[in-house]
Amino acid sequence: MPPRQLLYHLAVTFALSLASPVAWSEDGVSANEIRIGMVNAQSGPASGLGSDMKTGVQAYFTRVNATGGVHGRTLSLIVKDDGYEPTRSAARTEDLINRDNVFALLGYVGTPTSRAALPIAMRAEVPYLFPFSGAEFLRTPVKKWVFNLRASYLDETETLVERLNTDLGVTKIALLMQDDSFGESVKSGVSGALSKRNLGIHAEARINRNSLDMVDAVAALKHAQPEAIVFVGTYRQLSAAIKAAQTAGIRARFVTVSFIGTEDFIAAAGPSGDGVYITQVMPSPHDTSLAIVRQYLADVPPADVGYTSLEGYINANVFVEALQAAGVEPTRSKLANALKDLNTDIAGFPVHFSAGHHQGSSAVFLTRIQAGKALPVGRMQ
Incomplete structure (x- = not known):
């Protein structure tokens, strides 16, 4: 090529490179947008959980986008419905990764659904962030692409058993559990907490996921005459179980973990x-002594205020902080590295990850339902 033509060719190439928007090779990241995927129950008996999680995450993303996004990119949340069914969760996750090309997965709801979706995310090396589950397989062994914000079911069940045994002297503790990996996860925690106190599970009854038929399970528990029942399932199932137990004349106390969805259960x-006791992994969504709660209440409509939407809001906050730390050219690996080094305080809610510990918080708060409200309590009465 003659020198004059070569110079012209180089000048045109340089000009075009300046005029063209920067395009990163990472899926889900463009010059002005980052796509984040979410799959959870937007329909069915657990839909309140998925809807509330979406509300909290979207509320914080809206706040961030209003001030220019993260390094000039807006955050787009793509939500798909799995109805709290594992096969649907797996299929929707495949769609998010292979068709929608999302950068990361955030705010899944459930243990069985996470068990179905996680292998897909791991194979694709897509970050799987802050699922609404306390299951141990999400925590042990530590996985590069998996980060949990909430306390584990081991943490929650230890609190429940400790309070039942120490505060009330209860020793006959039964399980009414969902017959799947969620039920088994909580059962493992209950069994371990009881074993530490030289106790065992007094009785066990199982129910099908998404089923509201409690008759046979409640009948089995009545025969065992427990003093307390640890329930493992969704909010509509717990409501049905309590009403069936009352009809059957069972007087045992019902206790449950945070997955229940407190406000949905109350409704x-x-x-x-x-009288139902619920362990929480987030502070009260009405505790205005915390700056994060005051900010959350300013961004979320009153009808949507609750523990689950607050968890989604804090999840999104932590994600954004890590994304900012990942730099102006974010990659999935940079995000994972930023998360494992994250040691922060989210306006009053401390979060700490490390290379060997991908659970950001172990905080557990005990609440008791009274007159349609979840009241924080220090001990059971």
Whole structure:
């Protein structure tokens, strides 16, 4: 090529490179947008959990986008419905990764659904962030692409058993559990906490996921006459179980872990829910002494305020902080590295990860349902 033509060719190439928008090779990242995927129950008996998680995450993303996004890119949340069914969760996850080309997965809901979706994310090396589950397989062994924000079911069940045994002297503790990996995860925690106190599970009854038929399970527990029942399932199931137990004349206390979805349970159970103890992994969404709660209340409509949407809001906050730390040319590996080094305080809610510990918080708070409200308590009465 003659020198004059060569110079012209180089000048045109340089000009075009300046005029063209920067395009990163990482899926889900363009010059002005980052796509984040979410699959959870937007329909079915657990839909309140998925809807509330979406509300909290989207509320914080909206706040961030209003101020220019992250390094000039807006955050786009792509949500798909799995109805709290593992096969659907797997299929929707495949779609998000292979068709929608999302950068990361955030805010899945459930243990069985996470068990179905996680291998897909791991194979594709897509970050699987802050699922609404306390299951151990998400925590042990530590996985490069998996980060949990909430306390584990081991943490929650230890609190429940400790309070039942120490505060009330209860020793006959039964399980009414979903017959799947969620039920088994919580059962493992209950069994371990009881074993530490030289106790065992007094009785066990199982229910099908998404089923509201409690008759046979409640009948089995009535025969065992427990003093307390640890329930493992969704909010509509717990409401149905309590009403069936009351009809059957069972007087045992019902206790459950945070997955229940507190506000949805209160709405479903009505007065029958009074007296139920629930462990929480987030502070009260009404505790305005915390700056993060004040900010959350300013961004979320009153009708959507609750523990689950607050968890989604804090999840999104932690994600954004890590994304900012990943730099102006974010990659999935840079995001994972930023998360494992993250040691921060989210306006009053401390979060700490490390290379050997991908669970950001172990905080557990005990609440008791009374007159349609979840009241924080220090001990059981």
